[in-house]
Amino acid sequence: MEVFSCIVSKACELGELKDLRAFDGGPAISHLLYADDALILGEWSRGNIENTARLLRVFYICSGLKIKLKKSSLFGIGDVGEEVAIMARTLGCRVGEFPFDYLGIKVGAKTNKSCHWDSVIDTIKRRLASWKANSLSMGGRLTLIKSVLASLPVYYLSLYKAPNKATDQMEKLMRNFLWAGSSEDKKLSWVAWDTVTKSKENGGLGVSRLKDVNFAILAKWAWRFQIQKDSVWRKVVEMVHGGRGRWDFLPLNCRFNGCWNSIVKVLARRSFKGKSSKDIWYWGEEVNDVFSVAAVKLLIQDEVEISREQLMRWESWIPIKINIFIWRAEMDRIPTKATLIRRRIDIQDGSCYLCDFGDEDVMHLFIGCGFSFGVWSAVGRWCNIMPLMAFEFKDVLGYHEQVSGGKWAKKVVRGVVMITCWATWKARNDKVFRGSNPRVVDVVAWIKSWSFLWLKGRSKFSDIVWNEGVLNPMYML
Incomplete structure (x- = not known):
């Protein structure tokens, strides 16, 4: 394309091709090139069109590269009327109409109208349809939203101000995918989108608002x-x-x-x-x-953004889905019986599934339940720390502060606390949906095995061994 650029520039220099001459000392523009795509600009005249055709012929003879005119389009700007079709036949190309797509961008469209953003929205829908969302955890869906869905409209957003209706539609697709795993299915949105789009430091998930x-x-x-x-x-x-x-x-x-x-x-x-x-x-x-x-x-x-008071800190060595679960639990946004009843879902019996005593809410399930008390007692002995004494869920999130030691000692225990809450929730769901009868010893075994695997695979402690880790998760410190 460098050769083509030289030919066009030389033709303009010799006066064979009349480029666009700006007034008031502005630049003269004859062509714009991007990769193998060429855009030729010039005065509207039959002579200029004919010379352009000759120029393309010269380029073909010199380089052996032939521009396919049947795939090219001629656009006339101003009051040119039917001349465009006549000139297009002279050049041997198609007649172009506004708006048109150029390098993936709508040119000449009134982008303040949401209808001109349908192509961007359709792109997001097609990408969602290609994913097997049912096999993805919430952490996986969050990762795809932040790394893929939120980046798809960036090309358009870098040139045009998106109308509110268009950004709302795109964020609706993201919101449905996060909570329902599909752009079409509707499920409960457990946390307001305004909270989701806050930074992690301010109590959100770090999803960027498209308007921002x-x-x-x-x-x-x-x-x-x-x-x-x-x-x-x-x-x-x-x-x-x-x-x-x-x-x-x-x-x-x-x-x-x-x-x-x-x-x-x-x-x-x-x-x-x-x-x-x-x-x-x-x-x-x-x-x-x-x-x-x-x-x-x-x-x-x-x-x-207004920072939300929170104790939950994201822990890098445990999966994102567990971090999200703890984030929701701190706000009481997980589907316990008490929460479902508050959302006017018909629940006949509000008692705890694990102990059959007391209303099942976040406080009871992770603190007051006899089953969870047995789990916390075993975890405390495993970590060599005092038994958990908690009056609210925030006390659970601060359990790691009882650990004496450096930064990683607290990080390990904080992660173990999150895994313990996750394992308790899994045991509860296994009883609800699979009819199993969970035991404290089984839940503790899950906690130990998951903690070992994730510490070994997701932290700097890749050389830890099971025989030592099963006795104390912090033996390597």
């Missing part, structure tokens, strides 16, 4: 505008919009619609405490600080 992502990526254009002073796109923006805009460093001509107009208007709704010197703009406290989308998202979170 949209704003953060668009903000990068403001930064690029100040840094890339010699870029072609900046010169085009200055030529079209000129003057000064709502922001003191972004030009805006409200007579012209388009993506730059929407970008400036979106950014004008927020103010940044940026810094400038005589010659340069810089981001952050130091001159060498580099602008990042993540930094903008953090600024937005600091403005809108």
Whole structure:
């Protein structure tokens, strides 16, 4: 494509091909190239079209590479009427119509209308349909949402301000997938989406809100505008919009619609405490600080997020699904009988499944139940710490503070506490759905085996041995 670029540039230099000449000293643009895709721009005239056809022929003779004109399209901008079809026949290509897809982006569409975001929403739906969601744990679904689903619309969000209806539809698909494992099925959403989208430090799951992502990526254009002073796109923006805009460093001509107009208007709704010197703009406290989308998202979170008081800390050496379970349990958002009754689900008997005594809620199931008391007693002896004395679930989450030792001693016990809650919940569900009769000794065996496997496979203690770990999980410290 470098050869093709040289041929086009030479043709413009000789006057054989008339490029787009901007007024007020703006740039002259004849072609744009991306990988093997070419976009040729020029004045609208039969002579220019014919010379373009000759130029493509010369390129084919010189390089042996033939551009398939039948797959190419000709677009006329302005009052050209039926001339487009005539010129397309001259060139041997198709007639292009607005809006059209170019490099995966809708060009010429009114992207403030949600209907033009249907292709993005359909992409998310197709991706969801290809996954076997029923075989995924909640931790697996959360990982896919953060790494795949949330990134699918980023290309569009980097250029256009998404309408609220479109972002709401996309987040609805993510929300249904998180709680139901499907974009269509409807199940109880146990935690509000506003809480889910908070950072982990503020009591959420760290899923980014698409509106915040949209704003953060668009903000990068403001930064690029100040840094890339010699870029072609900046010169085009200055030529079209000129003057000064709502922001003191972004030009805006409200007579012209388009993506730059929407970008400036979106950014004008927020103010940044940026810094400038005589010659340069810089981001952050130091001159060498580099602008990042993540930094903008953090600024937005600091403005809108209210930290939720919590004791739960995410533990890296146990699976995500167990971390999520403890996160929900601390907020009393797991389907115990008491919680289901509060949500107006008909439950005839509210007593505990494991001990048949007392109402089954989070407090009783993990603290007051006789069955769980036996489990905690065995776990305390295994870890060589005092028996659990708890009056609320937060006391359970602070159990590791009784451990004397360094950072990893507390991390190990904190993980064991989470696994103990998970094993108790599993025993409860096995009795409810499988009709099994759980025993304390079996649950303790689960806790020991899971703790050993996950410590060995998910932490730095890959050389621990079962014969020692079954006696004390912290023997290696």
